Amino acid sequence: MPQDPYSWIESSLATIHKANWYRSVQTIDGRPGATVFLAGKEVINFASNDYLGLAGDPRLIQAAITATEKFGTGSTGSRLISGHRELHRELEQAIASWKQTEDAVVFSSGYLANLGAIAALVGKRDLILSDQYNHSSLKNGAVLSGAEFLEYPHCDLAALKTQLSRQRQHYRRSLIITDSVFSMDGDLCPLPALLEIADEYSCMLLIDEAHSTAVLGKTGAGCVEHFHCTGKTLIQIGTLSKALGSLGGYVAGSATLIDYLRNRAPTWIYTTALSPADTAAALAAIKIVQQEPQHLQQLWRNVNYFKKLIAEQLPHLKLLPTESPILCLQLASAAEALRIGKQLRSQGIFAPAIRPPTVPTSRIRISVMATHESAHIEKLVSVLSEIL
Ligand code: PMP
Numbered sequence: 001m002p003q004d005p006y007s008w009i010e011s012s013l014a015t016i017h018k019a020n021w022y023r024s025v026q027t028i029d030g031r032p033g034a035t036v037f038l039a040g041k042e043v044i045n046f047a048s049n050d051y052l053g054l055a056g057d058p059r060l061i062q063a064a065i066t067a068t069e070k071f072g073t074g075s076t077g078s079r080l081i082s083g084h085r086e087l088h089r090e091l092e093q094a095i096a097s098w099k100q101t102e103d104a105v106v107f108s109s110g111y112l113a114n115l116g117a118i119a120a121l122v123g124k125r126d127l128i129l130s131d132q133y134n135h136s137s138l139k140n141g142a143v144l145s146g147a148e149f150l151e152y153p154h155c156d157l158a159a160l161k162t163q164l165s166r167q168r169q170h171y172r173r174s175l176i177i178t179d180s181v182f183s184m185d186g187d188l189c190p191l192p193a194l195l196e197i198a199d200e201y202s203c204m205l206l207i208d209e210a211h212s213t214a215v216l217g218k219t220g221a222g223c224v225e226h227f228h229c230t231g232k233t234l235i236q237i238g239t240l241s242k243a244l245g246s247l248g249g250y251v252a253g254s255a256t257l258i259d260y261l262r263n264r265a266p267t268w269i270y271t272t273a274l275s276p277a278d279t280a281a282a283l284a285a286i287k288i289v290q291q292e293p294q295h296l297q298q299l300w301r302n303v304n305y306f307k308k309l310i311a312e313q314l315p316h317l318k319l320l321p322t323e324s325p326i327l328c329l330q331l332a333s334a335a336e337a338l339r340i341g342k343q344l345r346s347q348g349i350f351a352p353a354i355r356p357p358t359v360p361t362s363r364i365r366i367s368v369m370a371t372h373e374s375a376h377i378e379k380l381v382s383v384l385s386e387i388l
Contacts, residue, residue, distance in 0.1 A: 020334035021355055030055035034371040038350055040277050044385075046351040046366045048339045051215050052295045053371030054245030054288065060281040062114055067280030075273040078327040079262075083273030091274075091283045095250050098221050098286060102228045103258035106250045106282075107267060110210050110239030111137040113249030114143055116267030117237060118177065122147040122259065127171035129160060129203070131178045133185060138177045138208055147175070154182075157193050164201040174203040180223035181211035184359045185324030188212075189226045197232065197307060203363075206235040211324060214243030220289045220296050244289070246282035248274045296326050299325060299370035302377060309381040317388065329384075330361060337362035340387060347383045 016022050028058055029037035032055040034044045054060055067087060088106060095104040107113035118141030121129060126147040126266035135156045142149045148171065152160040160176070168174055178189045191207065194335060209222040216219040217225025222232055222238065235257060261268060289295065303325050310317055314387055317328040331337045337353035343365060344351050345351040355362045366380070 018355075020338060021357065026350075034214055034369055034373065034376060038345075041348070043345065043348050044372070044379060045349040046349060046368070046380060048213070048367055048369060049366065050245055051243040051299055051369055052126035052285075052289065053369050054214075054243070054247070054285045054295075057245065057285075057288070059288065060284045061247055063280040063284035064277035067276040071276035072276065073277070075275055077273065078268060078269060078271060079273045085273070085276060085279070087276060087279045087283070088273060091279050091286075092250070094283055094286045096253055096289065098219065099224070099236055099252040100221070101236065102253040102255040103264075104250050104252040105258050105261055105268065106240070106248050106274055106279070107265075108248060108271055109248035110208075110241060112206060112239070112267035112271065113204070113237050113239070114138050114253055115141045116265030117206065117235060117251050117261060118175070119144040119266055120264035121145070121206070122173055122175050123233070125172040127167055127174045129163060129174070129176045131182075131189065133182045134179050135183055135210065136179060138206075140178070142177065147171075154185075155187070156199065157190060160194075161197060161201075164197065164203070168201050168203070174201065175206060176203050177206045178208070179211070180207050180209045181216070181324040181326065183211055183326070184326045184328065184354055184363070185320050186319070186322035186328055188216075188223065188226075188323040189340065191223055191229055195229060195232055198234070204235060206237060209236055209238035210242060211326065213238040214285070214289045214296070215299065215325060219293070237273065238277070240282040240285075244285040246280050246285060247278040267377060270296050293312065297371045299368065302370060303327075303368045305374065306377050308365075310379065310384075312387065313381055313385055317384070320363070326363055327366045327368065328344060329364040329366065331363055334362045337364060340364055343387045344383060347386075349380055349383055351380075 026038055032050055034045055035042050071085055091106055092104045109126045114137035122145045124146045128142045128147045128149050130151050131154055132151045137385040150163050152163055180189055212223040214220040216223050236252040238250055240246045320328040320330055334355040337355055343354035351364050351366045
C-alpha cells in the first residue's frame with residue numbers, strides 16, 4: 001500500500017494544538033463597531049483595526065451602495081485590461097494629495113501592495129534589510145523578490161548600519177523595509193533616523209503605514225506626517241482596510257515610481273482591480289478623515305484615557321511601550337494568554353490572545369477605537385484589575 005501523502009497534515013495540526021498555537025475564527029454578527037455580537041452576546045470590541053469606527057459609518061455604506069448600483073459588484077478584470085474605472089483614479093489622486101506625493105496606485109489589499117512593490121523594486125542581485133518585527137507581507141514580499149534578505153534586530157539602527165557597511169557594496173540596489181507602527185507591539189519605527197541611514201548608504205526606504213494611516217499625523221496622513229518627513233523621497237505603502245474602514249492597499253510616492261509599479265508589480269498587473277464598492281468606500285473615508293478631524297482627536301483622547309487609567313489602577317501591569325492605539329499586555333506563555341483572553345471574553349470584553357508564531361512572546365492585543373465610550377474603557381480596566 002502506498003503511504004498517504006497527506007497524512008503529515010494531521011500530525012502537523014496535532015503539533016500546533018499541543019503548543020497552544022491552534023487558531024480558529026470567531027463569527028461576528030451585524031455591523032462592526034465599538035461593541036459587536038459574538039456568538040449572540042454583545043461584547044466590547046478591542047480586537048478591531050477599524051480605529052476610527054468608519055467601517056460601519058452610514059456614509060461609507062451609502063458610497064459602496066451607490067458605486068455598486070452604478071458600476072456593478074465586480075470590476076471584471078485587471079486594471080490594465082477591463083477593470084479600470086475613473087473611481088480608481090479619483091481614489092489614487094485623493095491618496096496622493098493627502099500624503100503629498102506625486103502619485104499613488106491602489107492594490108486589492110495591503111498585503112498585495114507590499115508583495116507587489118517589493119518584488120518589483122528588487123531582485124536577485126539586490127539586498128533587503130528588514131526590521132525583525134515587520135509584518136508577514138513585507139517578509140513574504142522579500143521572499144518573492146528573490147533578493148538577499150537580512151533582518152536587523154527590532155529598531156536597532158546600530159545593527160542596521162553595521163549590516164549595511166559590511167554588505168551594501170556587494171549588491172546592485174538596496175531596500176530597507178519597515179512597518180511604521182509595528183502591528184503586534186504598537187511601537188513606532190524611528191523614521192527620521194532610517195531616512196538618514198538610507199541616504200548615507202544609498203538605499204531605497206519602504207515604510208508600511210498600515211496601522212498609521214488615518215491614525216498618526218495632524219491630518220491623519222500617517223507616520224511620515226507625524227515625523228514631519230512629508231516630501232522626502234521614500235516609498236509609502238498602506239492599507240484601506242484598517243482605519244479607512246474599507247478594503248484594499250496603496251503605494252504612494254513619486255510619479256516615476258508609481259508609473260514603474262503599474263508596469264512591473266505582479267500583484268497589481270495580474271489581479272482583478274479593487275471592487276467599485278471598496279473603492280468608493282475608501283474614497284468616502286478619506287474625505288471624512290480630512291473634513292472631520294474630531295474622529296482622530298477622539299481616538300487619541302481614548303488612547304490617553306486608557307493609558308491614564310492603567311497608570312492609576314494597574315501601575316505594575318506589563319504593557320509594551322506604545323505610541324499608537326495598539327496596546328499589548330505581555331504574558332508568560334501562550335496558555336496564559338489564552339486563559340486571559342477567555343476570561344476577558346466571559347466578562348464581555350473581546351481582546352484577542354496573540355501567540356507565536358505571529359509574535360515571539362504571547363500577549364493580549366488591545367486596539368482602542370475613536371468610537372469607544374469612556375465606560376467601555378473603564379470596564380476594560382476594571383475587568384483587567386479583577387483578572388490580574
Ligand atoms: N501590513 C501590516 C503592518 C498589517 O498589519 C497588515 C494587516 N494585518 C497588512 C500590511 C496587510 O493589509 P491588508 O489587510 O489590507 O491586506
